[in-house]
Amino acid sequence: MKKWKCFLTAIVIAAGSMLVGCQGFSSAKPIEAMYIPAGEDGHLMVGEGTGNVFTVTMPENIQDKTGKKISEDDLNRGDIVAIYGDGIMLESYPGQYPGVTKIKVVKEGKASDADQYQDILDEFWPEKDPGELPYLNVGYRASYGEVSASAMQGGYSWSYADKDGVEQNETADSVAVTQWTELPAMNVDGTTDMELYFDTKPEKVTATAFPAELSGESDPGAGAEAEVEEKDGNYTIKDVQKDMIYLIHGEWGNGWVEFGFEVE
Template sequence: MKMTVKKLLFLLLAGVFLLYGCGSGNYANDTPSEEDSGKTADGSMSAEPGNGGGSDDAAEAICAMVLVDPGGNRYFIDVNAGTFFTAPIPEEFTNADGEMLEESDLSAGDLVEIYGNGIMLESYPGQYPGVSRMVLVQEGTEEDASQYQELIDQVYAEPDPSELPVMSVEYTTKLAVTSMLLSSGNYEWAYSDENGETQHVAACGSHILEWEELADARLEEPADLRLLPSGDMKSVEITRWPVSAWEAHDSSAAGEKVEAAEEEGSYVIKAAEPGYVYLVVGHWTEGYVEFGFYTQ
């Protein structure tokens, strides 16, 4: 009986959001449209021809609530289909009056309309990389978002202080938005154990040009590379070498310093070119970790 009441409350709340939160769309229609026929059972869009692949706004807008976990990671919940997913904040992010907004203007409980190609990647949470436009239609509160706390609890785990951070790089090509996990190397790290005592760990090994394996970013042309570290990274140092120096394991080769631009709360390597090895040294309060990759 308890589960039945929870489900009923969920449906009633979803109905309220559909009628009042995103009223400019067709979310309250009971009759499926031709576009809806392309949806999978979980509410995501299939990647079939004629179903949103041709233009940026080809699919019907998704009315979604913003959810945020204790680590600051942002998620969305489709208040119509119930799909739980992640999505990038596009450049075209406005309020209902068309005024431009920043990513920092989004808070837990807000309702947004998300426009894009309609292709939801099959993962959990889902991933919607093809977002072209987003509209903040109603500001909300953490209390509004609390009804979905069960979803956040499923994906969030308290970080282990002894665990080293990781870093990935995200970039866009003509075909897709790609994210890759970077190789890691030397580090120095300090943390407090369960007894409150400070522990120190370190690895001082080979130079990046002597690493046997490196993650690779396949670029068709120069592209912006967005660094996505875990935890609260304070600063970053970046150096690059020609790939030929890595192939020759020439650790004496001189590297070139690379400045990272700060955009929307993250560091971006602007117009990265194919043919280079990149060493990324991330600095946290607890210490530093080296990461590496090459472009081709």
């Protein structure tokens, strides 16, 4: 799995076109795009008439052609959908559109309609090496727009079958997150929520916060448990505070991995 290239800027999108900017707006005309499921639980949107490729944070409000509420599982490869939202897309490749409020099917497509984009799917969703660990991007809103940045990977314990079918077990111990060097910094204006974007959906996620003043300490104590909200397989850390170091612990069927970052 390739990691997306993420930058601390934002792009405003409207009616399928892209314009540089840092403020959202309410667009009267939604973006129309082809929906293509990808990987274990991912998807790709391809803009109609533009070819722009991006993913979205799926909203609760997903509708079929008649306006009946459905789920993402009911969307089919090749469907053309109208995407409503705040118009702010993260400048990554493929793009990420977290502020989606509504998706509606406007045309039921054929699975073969998406075959023309198979090369793009293979680039971002190749068959994953079972020994490759999950990774984590963190998304949040700042004064200059929506931001996405990678969290640092720490300790882990991971089991998998190699190409010969032999069971492998890998474990890496880690020092306290307060001793991790060069922790990525998330710059926020105040208390905020942060979205956790794992490349592989975890079964459980917990978060622990430590005061940044404990940076360098080998024994920072137990820390404070941060609230993690799960909805439809998406995870959000609630009420993230400035001047804190966060340890994220994710669990999968193959084992667990820890990630860290600092909030400034």
